[in-house]
Amino acid sequence: MKISIKYISFWAVLLGAISPFCVKSANTEKNVPIYFSADEVEENDKTGIITARGDVNIVRNGVTLKADNLTYDRPNDVLTADGNVSVMHTDGTTVFADHVRLSDKMTKATINDVKAILADKSRLAAKRIKQTSEKDKHFFYAVYSPCDVCQDNPKPLWSIKARKITHDAANQDVYYRSAFLNFKDIPVLYTPFMSHPDPTVKRRSGFLPPALASNKYLGTAVQARYFIDINDYEDLLLSPIISSDQNPVFGGRYRKNLYSGGIDLQGTLMKDKETHETRGNINAKGRYEINDLWLARMDINYASDGAYLKDLSLPGRTDTWLTSNLAFERFEGRNYANIEGYSYKLVSYSLRNSDIKEFKQREYSKPYILPLATYEHISDADKIGGYFKNTFNIASIYREKDETQTQRATMINAWNLPYTSPFGEKYRFTASLKSDLYYVDDYYNARQQNYTGEVGRIFPQAGVEWRLPFVRATESTRQILEPIIVAVIAPNGGNNTKKIPNEDSLNAQLDDTNLLDLDRYAGYDRNDTGSRISYGLNWSAYGNIIGRTSSFFGQSYYINNNESFTQSLGEDSHFSDYVGRIFSAPNSYLDFNYRFRLDKDNFSVKYSEINTRIGTSMLSTYISFISIKGRDKKGSDSSSYFFDDYRERKELYTSINAKISRDWSISIYNRQNLSKKHNISLEHGGKLIYDDECFKLIFNTHKYNSTDPDYDDGYEFSVIFLLKTLGSIGSE
Secondary structure, X not given: OEOOOHHHHHHHHXXXXXXOOOOOOHHHOOOOOOEEEOOEEEEEOOOOEEEEEEEEEEEEOOEEEEEXXXXXXXXXXXXXXXXXXXXXXXXXXXXXXXXEEEEOOOOEEEEEEEEEEOOOOOEEEEEEEEEOOOOOXXXXXXXXXXXXXXXXXXXXXXXXXXXXXXXXXXXXXXXXXXXXEEEOOEEEEEEEEEEEEOOOOOOOOEEEEEEEEEEOOOEEEEEEEEEEEEEOOEEEEEOOEEEOOOOOEEEEEEEEEEOOEEEEEEEEEEEOOOOOOEEEEEEEEEEEEOOOOEEEEEEEEEEOOOOHHHHOOOOOOOOOEEEEEEEEEEEEOOEEEEEEEEEEEEOOOOHHHHOHHHHHHHHHOOOXXXXXXXXXXXXOOOOOOOEEEEEEEEEEEEOOOOOOEEEEEEEEEEEEEEEEOOOOOEEEEEEEEEEEEEEEEEEEOOOOOEEEEEEEEEEEEEEEEEEOOEEEEOOOEEEEEEEEEEEEEOOOOOOOOOOOOOOOOOOOOOOOOOOOOOOOOOXXXXXXXXXXXXXXXXXXXXXXXXXXXXXXXXXXXXXXXXXXXHHHOOOOOOEOOEEEEEEEEEEOOEEEEEEEEEOOOOOOEEEEEEEEEEEOOOEEEEEEEEEEOOOOHHHOOOOOOOHHHHOOEEEEEEEEEEEOOOOEEEEEEEEEEOOOOOOOEEEEEEEEEEEOOXXXXXXXXXXXXXXXXXXXXXXXXXXXXXXXXXXXXXXX
């Protein structure tokens, strides 16, 4: 039967009393309808007692209370619920109890033999729960665990048992008295007192779990972490490191969210115990939307010396350069503009073994770029689909005294017309005019001739691209075969390398990604001069059984074999090398990608890059191999400060990931230098991981082998414990 009774407005308070984490009084919701049903309801007019028996159900706001019997003593203001009492909340939380007693206007409660399944599937049990009028809840002889249990093994992996747990509703704190952390019901940690914020607290000042690590420089290290909640949009983390072999390291991180952006500042500072040198690093990132059109951003990175990041195992320890950048960007319709500044700091000592002179030159000749400005405009398409793209770029590059200084202004005006013929042919017509104006100070060219002064150049270029895709479809597969031809008309010469340094077009490589481009240089200082025809063939197949496979193979023919791009690659032929790629993912167990460059005469491999992943979630292997054939240093641009342009490079990266059992897994990796002079492991390590629904344990070891002969490498060790809902201890 369903009956509406005015007295059961107490139902919400009952639900709040039973729910361990409810801190609001339900009396604030007076107009929410209540649905009540029971097999039998009786009200005694003389005693003022209301009794409901048999399958009692109270529903409000989706929250359901069930009990065998419910009694409300109005004169004494006492409500009791007995027999299979349960409360089901909308978030999935379900609370079970044998007996519930409410009094003092429903503000005080006593609940016996409580068990709860929380919204995140965690479990809580207590012998008795008592709620005071201040909404504080006291759990006596309580047990909490987020771990799953099964019928064969009812003991959770870990749990917290406490003589008393108090939930301070007003301050949103949880206090433990005489608490044990148990693993498999075996006590492993005891604390007479412990507290933490309740689950409703998102952030608050206080200590975070410490981080633990060990390496050769610091020895055994502990990083304490204290979090300061300045306000809802701003916080500070103090994270000093105390180690066995070094002086304390002062570290911290400051974050602030602004209405239109945010900043993130972090860094460390220490005094070396042996050298007494002050060492440190700074990382600062920021982003701010000035208005609807302008955006400002920064990325500042600094380290006192090249070995500091490695010594403390900080982010960026394997980088060659630390790059700092400050930029302003504007987005408006088809217009884009930016103004940037760059500075660099060399933190890698890889050159010291190979070329000490080159190393010193790089360290001394760090460029500073300010400003680097770009403006781009793309017009609306005209009646036939053609459109203009106008680009204006300026750059000012400074170095230390007696080094090359460059100021450049570039303007490119280009017209583009895409077109698809009735036969399915796809065309793209392009014509462009590039104008450059330079002021160069103290530039030494390849012949060691010095130049200082102004220089200008104009470079026209026109091209057409043709594609014709052929499609073959069956019930299970679809294949696409697409021949491509790109013809470019451009004047010979015009780079004027005797007077114009190469600052932004270094590291020129012919590969499958730029073979068909009209301009294959990454920057503005070098023009892709000379007329040529590039051609290639794309093939791809898709199917329900064979997965996806694609490939490309192509080459270029140069009308004049003495042009800049081919010369920068050490070539003097009308034909370029062959370039291509092969990608295959026939099923979920194999993913293969191969990029290559083959000698045009004997098909020897000049460049190859292989990336493949083989295996299942139980056992998988990842292999990455890169090989770049070195070339004579004399053939490179003398203004190059990128030593790797002419040094042979061969690296092999391998990793194996295996799942030993449902919860245990292991992974190992190695990055190997396979070059003839330095056949060593650059980096290797591994992890042993235990991971289930409530606990994670990670053993991690790592070694980075620096090529700096003065740097003493060592293994780094770390251990991470993560208890679900409580947090983690340790650091990777």
